[in-house]
Amino acid sequence: MTKLKVEEGQFILNNEPIQFISGAIHYFRVVPEYWEDRLLKLKACGFNAVETYVPWNLHEPKEGQFNFEGIADIEEFIRIAGRIGLHVIVRPSPYICAEWEFGGLPSWLMADSNMRLRSFYEPYLEKVDNYYDVLLGKLKPLLQTNGGPIIAMQIENEYGSFGNDKQYLNYIKDAMIARGIDVLLFTSDGPTHLMLQGGTVEGVLATANFGSNPTEAFQVLQHNFPNTPNMCMEFWNGWFDHWGEEHHERGPADTANTLNEILERGDSVNFYMFHGGTNFGFYNGANYGDNYQPTVTSYDYDCPVSEAGDITPKYLAVRDVIAKYKDIGELQLPEPIAKMNYGAVKMIVSVPLFDALGMISNPIRKANPETMEKLGQDYGFTLYRTFLKGPHSKAPLSIQHVRDRALVFVDKEYLGVIDRWENQTISFAVPKEGVQIDILVENMGRINYGPRMMNEPKGITEGVRFDYQFLFDWEIYPLPMDNLQSLSFNDNKEQQTGPVFYKGTFEVNEVGDTFVELPGWVKGFVVVNGFNIGRYWEKGPQETLYLPGPLLKKGDNEIVIFELHAAKQLEISLIDTHKLG
Numbered sequence: 001m002t003k004l005k006v007e008e009g010q011f012i013l014n015n016e017p018i019q020f021i022s023g024a025i026h027y028f029r030v031v032p033e034y035w036e037d038r039l040l041k042l043k044a045c046g047f048n049a050v051e052t053y054v055p056w057n058l059h060e061p062k063e064g065q066f067n068f069e070g071i072a073d074i075e076e077f078i079r080i081a082g083r084i085g086l087h088v089i090v091r092p093s094p095y096i097c098a099e100w101e102f103g104g105l106p107s108w109l110m111a112d113s114n115m116r117l118r119s120f121y122e123p124y125l126e127k128v129d130n131y132y133d134v135l136l137g138k139l140k141p142l143l144q145t146n147g148g149p150i151i152a153m154q155i156e157n158e159y160g161s162f163g164n165d166k167q168y169l170n171y172i173k174d175a176m177i178a179r180g181i182d183v184l185l186f187t188s189d190g191p192t193h194l195m196l197q198g199g200t201v202e203g204v205l206a207t208a209n210f211g212s213n214p215t216e217a218f219q220v221l222q223h224n225f226p227n228t229p230n231m232c233m234e235f236w237n238g239w240f241d242h243w244g245e246e247h248h249e250r251g252p253a254d255t256a257n258t259l260n261e262i263l264e265r266g267d268s269v270n271f272y273m274f275h276g277g278t279n280f281g282f283y284n285g286a287n288y289g290d291n292y293q294p295t296v297t298s299y300d301y302d303c304p305v306s307e308a309g310d311i312t313p314k315y316l317a318v319r320d321v322i323a324k325y326k327d328i329g330e331l332q333l334p335e336p337i338a339k340m341n342y343g344a345v346k347m348i349v350s351v352p353l354f355d356a357l358g359m360i361s362n363p364i365r366k367a368n369p370e371t372m373e374k375l376g377q378d379y380g381f382t383l384y385r386t387f388l389k390g391p392h393s394k395a396p397l398s399i400q401h402v403r404d405r406a407l408v409f410v411d412k413e414y415l416g417v418i419d420r421w422e423n424q425t426i427s428f429a430v431p432k433e434g435v436q437i438d439i440l441v442e443n444m445g446r447i448n449y450g451p452r453m454m455n456e457p458k459g460i461t462e463g464v465r466f467d468y469q470f471l472f473d474w475e476i477y478p479l480p481m482d483n484l485q486s487l488s489f490n491d492n493k494e495q496q497t498g499p500v501f502y503k504g505t506f507e508v509n510e511v512g513d514t515f516v517e518l519p520g521w522v523k524g525f526v527v528v529n530g531f532n533i534g535r536y537w538e539k540g541p542q543e544t545l546y547l548p549g550p551l552l553k554k555g556d557n558e559i560v561i562f563e564l565h566a567a568k569q570l571e572i573s574l575i576d577t578h579k580l581g
Contacts, residue, residue, distance in 0.1 A: 052091070308515075398423075481527075
């Protein structure tokens with residue numbers, strides 16, 4: 001197979017023109033046992049390529065410590081795609097956006113208060129180089145030029161929406177080439193002159209990202225890059241959800257009509273997304289429009305294959321359009337994956353967070369309430385504790401720039417929430433004997449897009465004041481929530497209020513996919529057999545959490561729920577229907 005190249009406004013592969021019909025599937029949002037199922041569904045729909053981002057923070061969670069196992073085994077994902085006959089397009093960071101935590105950047109970068117991201121700043125580039133030494137070394141054998149399925153790789157990501165540092169972009173390009181990346185390189189940006197001029201690299205293929213009006217978008221692309229192949233690298237055929245918003249949907253007919261317009265012109269396309277998957281654990285990102293907007297756990301994206309892997313009406317409409325332009329044969333799909341209703345699960349034991357601190361955290365003493373990044377923590381929660389002597393008359397407690405949502409306790413009595421949306425204050429008096437103040441802060445996801453992500457530390461970022469006075473001398477408990485196997489539980493007490501860990505068990509005779517429904521629960525996250533399947537929040541729109549069958553086992557299974565407030569009933573349901581709002 002000859003190298004993919006560009007000639008006279010066309011993609012050429014094996015000395016013949018090729019029109020790419022590609023779809024995005026993020027291996028890191030799908031359990032590995034289902035990678036082949038999702039890729040087979042992509043091919044059955046008539047697609048000839050798969051595209052994936054690569055999140056740096058998944059692969060280097062701690063500086064110098066690399067992870068390419070399990071859901072992070074990108075090499076195996078690419079090999080599976082190649083085996084079933086798909087070309088592979090890789091977008092290898094350092095920044096990916098993707099509604100992923102911090103746009104894929106590792107939070108430990110921000111332990112350096114002087115760090116400058118996504119620019120020609122040498123301390124940043126040194127970290128990128130160390131990462132690329134490992135990542136690109138793994139991808140090189142999988143390149144088309146080495147007999148693998150990877151035909152193209154991206155430089156940075158939508159950089160024109162962020163900046164115009166050409167020295168930085170060329171550094172990333174040269175870093176890839178120096179490590180043996182010799183397949184077609186490209187950039188992708190929104191279809192405006194400013195974005196395309198800021199985010200592209202001389203001598204590198206430019207592509208455009210959009211959801212509608214392809215004729216107008218490609219006119220802008222051609223104006224800036226005459227006679228370049230028209231490639232929509234992100235065809236937004238659906239959209240993602242934020243907590244507290246309505247669930248997004250885009251009609252199958254609308255999607256099909258836009259796709260038809262692209263294909264009848266002979267242009268190439270990559271569906272963003274073809275299958276969205278799930279923001280497992282604490283990996284959801286956030287946006288900032290008029291205010292902070294954290295993304296929900298589901299990344300269903302209303303795309304052709306649902307979060308749970310189901311064929312949708314959009315899938316069938318898209319396939320019908322593709323069939324007009326190429327022979328794709330009869331639809332042949334993998335065996336459907338069973339959806340199971342396991343019924344109610346009672347939470348039979350529990351342990352309050354205040355009783356569990358010594359089991360899952362080692363306190364750190366600091367004069368100031370340090371951020372998560374300064375504490376060496378990436379995700380989860382942090383509890384800040386101090387003692388205030390009295391007496392003092394009633395006055396407001398305030399947190400300067402909390403990131404993102406704090407529960408305030410005085411002598412372990414819950415008083416309320418201070419969050420980054422309203423930046424409320426909470427008032428109380430202090431008796432002569434003084435009070436213990438506990439502030440539990442949740443990192444709800446670092447911003448993944450736009451200028452606000454340049455300064456996005458988590459936890460208490462500046463300080464805490466009682467009235468006008470800053471409070472010092474803090475005992476800080478990092479709570480990444482990755483060691484819950486260390487918890488010791490007791491029989492439930494009636495009328496417990498959060499934050500509390502609850503545990504229950506349920507028996508499985510036949511393994512299949514199911515969905516966790518939590519009626520009467522307020523806010524928290526769910527761990528099944530040691531795997532964090534994500535956050536829930538009563539404000540919606542998402543009402544159930546997807547629980548893939550491979551996380552279950554025949555026999556007894558364990559579910560742990562961390563509830564921040566109070567559950568109206570100490571049971572949940574495992575049902576066979578997903579409720580996205």
